[in-house]
Amino acid sequence: MVAERGPDGSEAPVQESEHFVVAFSGHDRAWATWIAHRLEYHGHRASLYRWDPSREQPLQEALSDLQLASGRVLLVLSDVFFQLGLRREGEWNTVLRGFVAQQSDRFAAVTLTNRPLLPATAVLEPADLWQLDEKEAERRLLYRLSLSSRPARRAAVSSVSRYPRNQPAAWGNVPRRNSRFTGRDEILNALQQRLMDAEPGAAVCALVGMAGIGKTQIAVEYAYRFLPDYDVVWWVNSDQRNTQRDTFAGLTTALGLPSGSEPGERIRVVRESLRRGVPYGRWLVIFDGWESPEDAAAFLPQGGAGHVLITSRNHNWRAATDTLEISGFRRAESTAYLLRRAPHITAEQADQVAVEFHDVPLQLAQAAAWLGESRMEVPEYLRMVRDGGLARFEGLVMPDDYPQSSLTSWSILINKLKRSERHTVELLTLCTAFAPGRIPLGLVRGLRASDLPENLRWITSDLPSWTRALDSLVNYSVLTRETRGSAFDETGRDEEAAHEHETVRMHGVVHAIVSELASGREREEYRKVVHRLLADADPGAPNDSKQWPRYAELLPHLSASGALDSQNQRVQNTLLNCLRYCFASGENRAGSQLAEQIRARWSQYMTPDAPLMLSLTTLQGNVLRASSRFREAYELDHARLDRLRTAEHSNEHALLEATSCLAADTRFLGQYDKALRMQEEVVATAHRLFGAEERTTLLAQYNLATGLRLLGRYQEAYDVDLDTLRKREVSLRERHPDTLRSINTCARDLRVMGHYRDALARQELGMRLHVQVLGPQHPQTLWARHNLLLCQWRAGTSGEEIASAMAALLELQEQVHGRSHFYTLALIADYGSFLREHGELARAKKLISEAENGYRQLLGQAHPVPTGMQSNAGLVLQAEGDRDGALSMFEQAMVGLRPWLGDDHPVMLGCALNTAAGRNFTGRLEDAAELSRNTLRRSRRVLGEDHPLTLSCMVALAADLRALQERDEAGKLEEDALQRLTRTLGAQHHHTLSARQRVRPYWDFEPYLG
Known part of the structure; x- marks a missing residue:
């Protein structure tokens, strides 16, 4: 024994360091870890030993194996411990009274249960740690082992293991622990090892396997067994995307993070908190039943030192993250469980x-x-x-x-x-x-x-x-049983209220x-x-959006419960509200399916002009339109409007709604003039019926601006959009989805008007709000991001940055909408144009061809959008050196668009700009100059003197005049264009630099359906 000085200066004995083997059942790992760390804290050595001898091994032999190590053996006794190896009580009592009693100086024990122990465990003199606070549990542990409570000078390990009875800082939605959980120790240990060994930010593992194989039970057991390793444990039911989103967003409250009420903003704040490890770096998030690896980017934290565990039947997780295949029990586990x-x-x-x-x-x-x-x-x-x-x-x-x-x-x-x-x-x-x-x-x-x-x-x-x-x-x-009633439930809860919130889970196979x-x-x-x-x-x-979690919870039960067949009006209104929720939250596929199911039932006993059927038609048309099923929406809305117009009693509100829906369908089908006339009628009626600031009127105005924009009347569209935005900010709120939509369209108006920097500034703000309010994968957010990329491109952001962002967005669009959706096709087309501009002709050609063919399948051969795509295809051919082929495509685009748009439409002016270049490159110099002069005249009148397209027309005409040896006029025109480009876009903008280098300007067709 050596001595050291105590606090009073006197010599105090220093105990020698001992070694302990802490033997425990896997179920009690958290306790064993805490015990080992406390012993180390007081200057001793501790080895953890998960003890689970097979039933074939004699008990005395198994206990003897524990003594092979030096030091004393500390048994962690619990309800599970004596069931290891499935020994009969008589065998345990015999060995305890004989072998253990003879070796009593080598054995000690603590107990974690309040149930009566086997009589012969008295020989172990176990310290009872049941329902104690940490300080008293530590005191009893040390007293049982005859150790003094003097922390070792070098010990500093207690911070890594929390006392098992202490609740973590955030603990949410974790199901109750299965007291009958058996085996799976190898899987649990392998899982922990994979997560611990992973690089920071990459600690994600998916448990994959068939239904009923025990994936969820393994995840639950992992959460409890390794609980002291984490300060945050959060369970996310992921069988539905919206339930997953809202449960994950609930971490903001648990972590005390400042955020708004919108799920998108809360998800962003949560991911950032987990990434930074503030306020807690040791976190575990479990996504249970997540079948869609393509949604991973929206939820998985990008970085951080925490761990993510996923359960899924989808083996495609292998491509996205580390996976652990879960099969049935090992036979020994099966028999142990049964016994x-x-x-x-x-x-x-x-x-x-x-x-x-x-x-x-x-x-x-x-x-x-x-x-x-x-x-x-x-x-x-x-x-x-x-x-x-x-x-x-x-x-x-x-x-x-x-x-x-x-x-x-x-x-x-x-x-x-x-x-x-x-x-x-x-x-x-x-x-x-x-x-x-x-x-x-x-x-x-x-x-x-x-x-x-x-x-x-x-x-x-x-x-x-x-x-x-x-x-x-x-x-x-x-x-x-589901989350309520877990190990860390609050005490004092009203029992009746708790039962009213009881949630259970029934496996699909069992159901x-x-x-x-x-x-x-x-x-x-x-x-x-x-x-x-x-x-x-x-x-x-x-x-x-605050109510979306409740609708996500109701939606799965509509069909299963037979609610679709109910003739109770309250139930019918709930069905319509669930359909409205699908459209508002961007769940258009689910909405389309639900609408079809409702119509099939209601048509059996309702007339088409019944009020509920009229409401259903509006909602179904909305989800059909949002799903790219334009012709179906048109036929549905057209039939309704015909019935309403011929009805015996006029219903102005129903007529307004039906006309508005049909106008939208007509716009998507390319009949822009007709659609605008219908929409003007809707706006006038809405003003008369509801006033200037009611939501229906503002929606009508929003759609009116869309029609004006499609007709190339950009300034008028912006004036209407700006008025709508201002009124929505007052009558709704700044962060309302409708208001955000108006921010997006105002930015789009500014961009097509040529005000690139103003458009970018407005769209950057709008983009942040979209992510905060609606989340990163909402269709409206994806469209806003697409517009932001176009604003950045036009404003002169570096090409490499935009290229990677476009590729990432295209992947997201495809995941949310599919490859053939009109939103996705628009991005494919713009991405192709961007790649062509930056010299990647093979990829550009492939994408532009895909977009053109996709639009033709979606809209028909003669629609303005696939027709306009021919101009983009011509630009690729021109870049490849096929000048005759390019000119043919340019001419076809002009001829095909003229009946739809007329000669003064900006799209026609852009096609004419490209056509003039094609004529110049093929030696038709006089024709090129004539077309360039005519196009410049029209562009000045339609778009103004300083619009980028007008300035491009000036540069193009100067090139044609120079080719005809009319150098004086060409020089004056070129100088004027350069001054205007420098003033409006800046001296370093790529348009300005190209004009200064006398690179022939071109125009990209942007497919836009409204």
Whole structure:
């Protein structure tokens, strides 16, 4: 023993360092880690040893192996520990009384449970750490080991392991821990090792495997087992994109981050916080059931020292991140699980059951629950499973490799419940009236008893029966409880309110089977209950982004519950609100499908001019139009307007709405003049009916500006757009999606008017607001980003920066819309033009050809947009040296566009600029000069003296005049153009530099549908 000076100057003994082997079950890793770190903090050495001997190894031999290391063995005892190896109590007591008692100086223990321990554990004199705070737990640990509480001088490890009973700084939505979780230690350890070994910012791992294989349970166990390693643990249900978005955004509140209410801004703030590691660097985010790797860019933090865990059935995650393939239990895990839950069966019988069910965890859970509850012998159970018959399930589609005999085992369970647990079966049948997955079951307790069928009224008044029924379904592994009631729930919560917010999860495979088994006379009545529940849960504000999480929660249950067939008006209004939500949130594919389903049902008993059907037609037309299905939208809206015009009683509001929708369809189909006349009628009617600042009027004005812009009347469009923007900022709010749309169009107007720097400044602000309010992948945000890139390009931003941004945006557009959507085609066309300008002719040609062909398929051969694309194709040919081919394309574009646009349209002027160049390059100098002079005259009149297109026409005419030896006029014209370009765009702008170098100007056609 050596001595050191104490605080009072006296000598104090210094204890010698000891070595401890901390033996624990995998379930208790968090405790073992904390214990080891506290021992190290006090100057001792500690080795962690996960102890899980096989049942074939004698217990005394397994305990002897622990003594091979030097020092004492500290056993971490819990409810799980004595189940390792599935030993009988007698074996444990015998070894503890004999071998351990003889070696008592080498063994010590702590206990983490308040349940009675085996009698012979008294020989270990375990220190009870149950429900203690950290200070007292540490005191008892040291006292049991006869250690003084003197921190070692060099010890500084306590900060890396939080006391397991202390809640992390942020803990959200994590499901309850499965107390019966078995095995998977190799997977959990491999998962932790992969995450810890990954480079900072790249610690992402996806657990992939078939349905029912246990991916979610592994993720839950990982969160609890490695909890002390993290200060933030956040669970994100990801089976729906909008639910995923809003749950992830909820981290702003948990982390105390300043942000607005819009999901896009909250996601941005969360990702930035995780990336920077402020306020917490040790974080774990789990995305459960994420099937779309293409959405990864919108959520995964780009950097940071935290970890991301994903569960998915989609093996395509391999291309995006590290993956860990999850298969069934190892046979030893299967038998261990069965023996733990059904201790009356033998190991050989457990092996037979595991073989029967292919070691699939989901099915083994049900089998184990049945055997454990019923105490049935395995031979009888397997006979029932094998001989039960599968005829009634022939229509069910099961996952690959899923054991068909599981169908019969579920039938056995349901029949048993029907005989003995009536309320449990009623609650289970109610669950099948929802869609599988996350079920907000507790909401039913908020209904009035009169809203429920007589046999379900007990739900609102008999809380004990509710609790027993739900517990029974959980015990039989039919349901799992969701987030509420986790290890870190707040205390003092009102019990009744907690039950009303109870959420459960029903696996899709289980739902499919149980739906067949539980069907009966009550099924339709139960569906009506769910209809009323959905209507009560409707916030009535589908355009408010704050309410989108609720609509995302309701949407999956509309079809499954039969709400589409309901004739209750409240339910019907909820269906329309869900459709409005789909359109407002950009979920147009889901909206299109929902609209078709609603129309199919309502058409059976509603006339086309019924008010609800008229509203449905408007909403369906909107989602069809947003999905590039223009002709379908036109036919739908045209038929409605015809009916309204010939109706016996006039409905001005319905006529206004129908005319507005048909005007939009007509614009998309290229009939710009006709559409504008219709829209002017809509604006006049809206002003008369609603006034100048009502939302309907402002929407009409917005669409009017779109029509003016398509006709090339840019200044008029800007005046209307600016007026609409100012009024929307007052009557709605600055961050309302409609206001943001007006910011985007004002910037577009400024850009096509040639005010590039002003357009860029306005669009940069608009872009930030779009991301904050709507999120980075909302269709409106993607369109705003496209416009921003065009503003940057025209304003002179470096080409390399724009090229990479365009490529990234194209990838996002394709993920959100698909390759053939009109938004995507527009970006493909502009990207092709950009690449052509920068010399990448092969890629440019491919993209421009793809866009032209895509537009022809979408809009028809003669539409102005695919016709205008011919001019871009000509520019590629010209760059390749095919001057005759280029001129042919330019001429075709002019001839094809003239009937649609007339000679004074800016698009026609741009095509004429290119055509004049084509004539010059092919030796038709007089024709080129004549066309250039005529084009310059028109451009000055239409666009003004200083518009970039007008200045390009001046440079082009100067080149033609110079070719004709008219040098004086050419020189004056060129000098004037250079002065104006320098004044308006700047001396270093690429247009100015090109003109100074006498590079022939050209014009890119930008496809725009409104």
